[in-house]
Structure formats: C-alpha cells, structure tokens
Amino acid sequence: MFKKAVITSGPTIEPIDPVRYISNRSSGKTGYYIATEALKRNLDEVVFITGPTRLLPIGCRCIEIETALEMRSRVMEHVTDADIIIMAAAVSDYRAKRMLTQKIKKDAEEMQLELIKNPDILLEVGKQKRKNQLLVGFAAETSHIFVNAKRKMTEKNLDLLVLNHISESNPAFDVDTNLVYFMTPLNIEELPVLRKNEIAVKLWDKIVETWTAKTGKES
Numbered sequence: 001m002f003k004k005a006v007i008t009s010g011p012t013i014e015p016i017d018p019v020r021y022i023s024n025r026s027s028g029k030t031g032y033y034i035a036t037e038a039l040k041r042n043l044d045e046v047v048f049i050t051g052p053t054r055l056l057p058i059g060c061r062c063i064e065i066e067t068a069l070e071m072r073s074r075v076m077e078h079v080t081d082a083d084i085i086i087m088a089a090a091v092s093d094y095r096a097k098r099m100l101t102q103k104i105k106k107d108a109e110e111m112q113l114e115l116i117k118n119p120d121i122l123l124e125v126g127k128q129k130r131k132n133q134l135l136v137g138f139a140a141e142t143s144h145i146f147v148n149a150k151r152k153m154t155e156k157n158l159d160l161l162v163l164n165h166i167s168e169s170n171p172a173f174d175v176d177t178n179l180v181y182f183m184t185p186l187n188i189e190e191l192p193v194l195r196k197n198e199i200a201v202k203l204w205d206k207i208v209e210t211w212t213a214k215t216g217k218e219s
C-alpha cells in the first residue's frame with residue numbers, strides 16, 4: 001500500500017539579473033493533473049513541488065520554488081519516506097554562472113552569458129532509491145526516441161518513464177493534448193492522443209500496476 005507521493009512540476013527559472021531569467025517551456029499542466037488524480041487515489045500525503053505556474057492543486061501540500069537548486073533541496077527533504085516519486089518538472093539544465101545584482105544595460109552590441117550545469121535531480125533520486133520506492137521520470141525526445149528513452153530509464157534507475165514524442169504534430173508544450181508512451185524496463189505501451197487529464201488517470205493506473213508487480217502488494 002503506498003501512502004506518500006512526491007510530484008515535481010512546472011519549469012524552473014534561473015535568474016540572470018534582477019529582471020531577467022532563463023527557463024524552459026512548461027505550462028505545468030501535466031504535473032497539475034497528475035497531482036489532482038493522486039488526490040483521488042487514497043494517499044495520506046501528496047507533496048507537490050512546483051516551479052512558477054498558476055496551477056496549484058488544492059488538497060496537496062504545495063511547495064513553490066523558482067530555481068533548480070531550490071527544487072533539489074526541497075525534493076531531497078521529501079523523497080526519503082515517499083513511496084511514489086513522479087518527476088514531471090522541466091528543470092533548466094543550466095543556470096547563469098553569476099547572478100548579477102544590477103540590471104544589465106543594453107549598451108553592448110554583443111554579450112556573452114556564462115552558464116553552469118544544474119544538478120540532475122532525477123539522477124540523484126534514482127541513485128538513492130530504495131527497493132520499495134517507485135520512481136517515475138519524463139522524457140521529451142525528438143529523434144531516436146526509444147533508444148534515448150531506454151538509455152535514460154537505465155541511467156536514472158527508473159521504474160516507469162513517460163516518453164513525450166515531440167514533433168510538429170505533437171508540440172506537447174502549452175497545449176491540452178499529448179501523445180505519450182509508457183516505458184518500463186520490460187515493455188513499451190503506446191497511448192493514443194489524449195487530453196493531459198486523461199493521461200494522468202492512465203499514468204496512475206500504470207503506477208498501481210507497476211507498484212503491485214514490484215512490491216507484490218496490492219496498492
């Protein structure tokens with residue numbers, strides 16, 4: 001029986017100066033619907049850690065963060081005793097090496113921005129995953145989608161991966177529908193184009209099935 005879920009959602013934003021930042025395209029809809037559906041699954045606690053979006057599911061313990069470093073520390077605080085961890089956030093891969101305290105003036109014709117890599121939170125969580133924890137990651141791929149997704153699943157020690165096939169006909173970001181595959185180490189399941197709230201229901205059904213297979217316990 002699983003009791004606690006941690007869900008990450010939305011983008012992170014990485015400041016450059018007091019008025020500018022770099023970020024990822026993410027509306028936070030997928031994470032929001034996953035959290036909303038989690039509330040219907042009889043869990044004791046749903047922790048929702050989100051970058052800036054307007055979508056906060058009522059009934060969850062919502063933790064709002066801005067940067068990847070903030071997300072990492074809040075995730076690490078909450079995952080230790082979590083049964084299900086779903087990392088749907090679009091974390092910025094890089095942040096500005098220096099956050100300037102004054103707004104950059106637009107005098108120069110050219111300028112360079114130095115970036116530094118952010119920690120891969122999912123990778124860290126995967127490394128410390130316990131036997132009775134279920135870890136779900138997301139991937140957005142445009143080419144060699146299955147090879148890349150399979151590699152990610154192994155590298156990050158995932159039980160389940162939601163693969164978004166990004167293409168002209170399936171932009172995935174900022175729209176209400178999506179085309180995804182559910183991958184486990186054993187198989188790949190293709191879903192039809194569905195609304196994101198429908199994908200959340202199917203994902204929770206898949207989580208229950210994977211949890212039961214993994215732990216031998218009914219959810």
Ligand code: C5P
Nearest residue numbers: 087088089091119120121122137138139
């Ligand atoms: O490797 P990639 O960034 O494509 O993996 C995507 C998955 O990793 C998503 O589940 C996302 O939430 C998570 N992620 C993370 N920390 C990062 C980058 C991605 O947790 N720095």
